[in-house]
Amino acid sequence: MRFVIKPENHKTATLSSQATADAILEIATNMSKDNITDKIYRESYGDPDEKRSRVEDQLALSYHNKCAYCERLAKADIEHYRPKKKVAEDNAHNGYYWLCYEWTNLLPSCVKCNREGAKHSKFPIIGNRVYTPSFLANNQLDEDHQKAQNNPLMNEIPYLLHPEVDNPDLFFGFFIDPSGNGIRIKGVDTQNRGDGTIEVCLLNRQELRLERVENVINPFKQSVESAFVMLGDGIYNDDQFVQQIIFQINQLIINASNEKSTHTLLRKFIVKSHQNFSAIVLPYLASSIRNIVLAAFKSI
Structure with a gap:
């Protein structure tokens, strides 16, 4: 993981459109999770060699075609940092459905870090969880409150580090696996957010230890x-x-x-x-x- 600056102007035209803003407002107002579509947050298109994604293409500008979590070169899933439909640790939570198309909530993740027993819908926190979106007096969504770097989302203090918000240098160290099977990553911060990120994304799986x-x-x-x-x-x-x-x-x-x-x-x-x-x-x-x-x- 490395600290990433992902410009707002790298968003695709579809994500930036008024139609998408209207769709988010409808989903947020009515909690209509079934209306969330990957046609917007992925924007798939045909390519002679493979199925591609316009959102992935734009994320690649900042992430250089690497997974946001393990930094392997990989074809990315479009990962929702805060899960959009449910939260594994909280059965009462309906997911962060209002962040389904939010640019700061979209990250490129390899299949191993995102699915296959790793992150998926996990999102453990230290602070106070946000359950519902914030609206302005005119019933429009408060766009500032949707940003990962702003409160109230920042007050959740997620165990999972956000590469565009948290500086990974402050949270991790490395050591040689005692059994000789590669190099392990370890958390070094007092809140155990480094260790929490390792646990959520399985950052000490064997393939990563050996790849290092x-x-x-x-x-x-x-x-x-x-x-x-x-x-x-x-x-x-x-x-x-x-x-x-x-x-x-x-x-x-x-x-x-x-x-x-x-x-x-x-x-x-x-x-x-x-x-x-x-x-x-x-x-x-x-x-x-x-x-x-x-x-x-x-x-x-």
Whole structure:
């Protein structure tokens, strides 16, 4: 997960239309959940290679075709951050039906994070749950109260972090799985919202643990170990070897700031300090080269 700024003007013409505003008002006024249609919040269209979505296309501008929760490159579900028809933890709740077409409530999510035993209609909170929409004196919806970053929705304090509202850097850390099966993410905040997000979206499922190693650690490991082989073969002299190690570390740092990279949160965590680098990267390197690589990291 990374912090995302999703511009309002990236909304599709349909989501921005008066017809959609009228449809939302009717749904909110009459609690007519059956009238919610994916023709509006998804806007599917034909493509020679696959069925696509205009809303997904617009979300991809900010999310770079990645899942909002796990940051894998994936064909996205159009995910309702606050579930539109029911809330798993609250049988008395009718779902956030009035947010069905709200731009700040729509996120791109991979199938694994959204369905398949993960998020779906789960939405646990710490604060006070909002049960009904807010209306103005003229019986129109209060549009400000529909925004995820505004009260009263903010006062719910959801366990599930919103990548456009919450800075993930403040909520997560990483550690190597004790069984050797990849890298685990952990919550570090005092309200346990990081852990809550991990639980809701199953962010420690095996495929993710292993992908973090494959996509982030292994390219660095292979490049560094190749440099040592080239030094031993006489292809690099000592100065060239040191510069190559420093170059690879700088690539780690650059990719941590590249929004298009996968698993940017892990990348940022690794390069934040030599302690993090030592804990996450060094155990994957041959013991004979760890001190040399760590010294190079500290020199930058």
